Amino acid sequence: MGPYVTGEVSFHDEGAGEQDSCRRTLVHPGRRPPSPGCSLHQTSTEQLKGDSPPSDNKDMSFFTIEFLNDRWSLGAEVGEVPTMAAIEAAGEYPWGDFWGSVVEYLFQTDPQLAGKRDTVEIDPDTQGLYVYGTDEQTVIRVQELLEPLATDPDEMAGFITNVTATGFIFD
Numbered sequence: 001m002g003p004y005v006t007g008e009v010s011f012h013d014e015g016a017g018e019q020d021s022c023r024r025t026l027v028h029p030g031r032r033p034p035s036p037g038c039s040l041h042q043t044s045t046e047q048l049k050g051d052s053p054p055s056d057n058k059d060m061s062f063f064t065i066e067f068l069n070d071r072w073s074l075g076a077e078v079g080e081v082p083t084m085a086a087i088e089a090a091g092e093y094p095w096g097d098f099w100g101s102v103v104e105y106l107f108q109t110d111p112q113l114a115g116k117r118d119t120v121e122i123d124p125d126t127q128g129l130y131v132y133g134t135d136e137q138t139v140i141r142v143q144e145l146l147e148p149l150a151t152d153p154d155e156m157a158g159f160i161t162n163v164t165a166t167g168f169i170f171d
Contacts, residue, residue, distance in 0.1 A: 062150040063129075063143045071132050072139040076150065079127035083149065083156035090160040096124030097171040099146075102159075103131060105168055106145050113141055 063076040078099045081087075087094035100122050107117040120133035120142070133139050148155040163170075 061143065061147060063146055065139055065143060067136075071134050072136050074129075074131040074139050074143050074146075076129055076146075077127050078129050078150070081150045083151065083153045086153035086156045087160070090157060090164075092160065092170050095126055096129050098124075099129040100124030101168075101170040102146070102149060103129070103142060105163055106142065110141070110145060113138065 062081065063074055066073045066075075078094065078096060081094060084094045087098065092098050103122050104117075107113045107120075116135065116138045119135050119138055120131050123130040123132065131139060131142055149159055150156075160170075
């Protein structure tokens with residue numbers, strides 16, 4: 001899986017009256033803290049496989065992927081993307097709705113995502129973007145396409161120019 005680090009951890013929801021545990025598969029573990037009220041505990045170092053995460057954060061994935069409750073979840077706080085200035089310079093507002101539109105456009109145009117839009121739920125909010133789905137490869141493909149748009153200002157500027165030239169309107 002390339003630069004991804006995948007590991008299984010269990011977590012306990014400390015806000016629940018009983019000890020509810022489940023397994024979560026993380027891509028780039030440690031990139032995003034657990035949900036409030038939950039604590040993550042690595043079950044075993046032997047379960048970790050893949051390349052080690054880079055020590056330089058610029059090489060880390062901006063978007064994280066987790067497996068929880070029988071579905072894959074891609075998420076990021078998009079209010080702090082490195083391409084924020086490029087998005088604003090193009091006259092767009094770089095928050096969740098914009099990023100949700102980007103994902104919609106990717107499903108319309110990427111051959112590997114063709115016909116798979118109904119396999120995911122796109123959930124933008126003010127400062128975040130979340131994509132949920134049952135097909136791991138679809139969620140990973142969305143991440144692969146979003147990463148350069150979140151981290152490379154030139155890539156994002158060119159993307160916005162090309163997309164708006166087609167008549168597509170971002171939310």
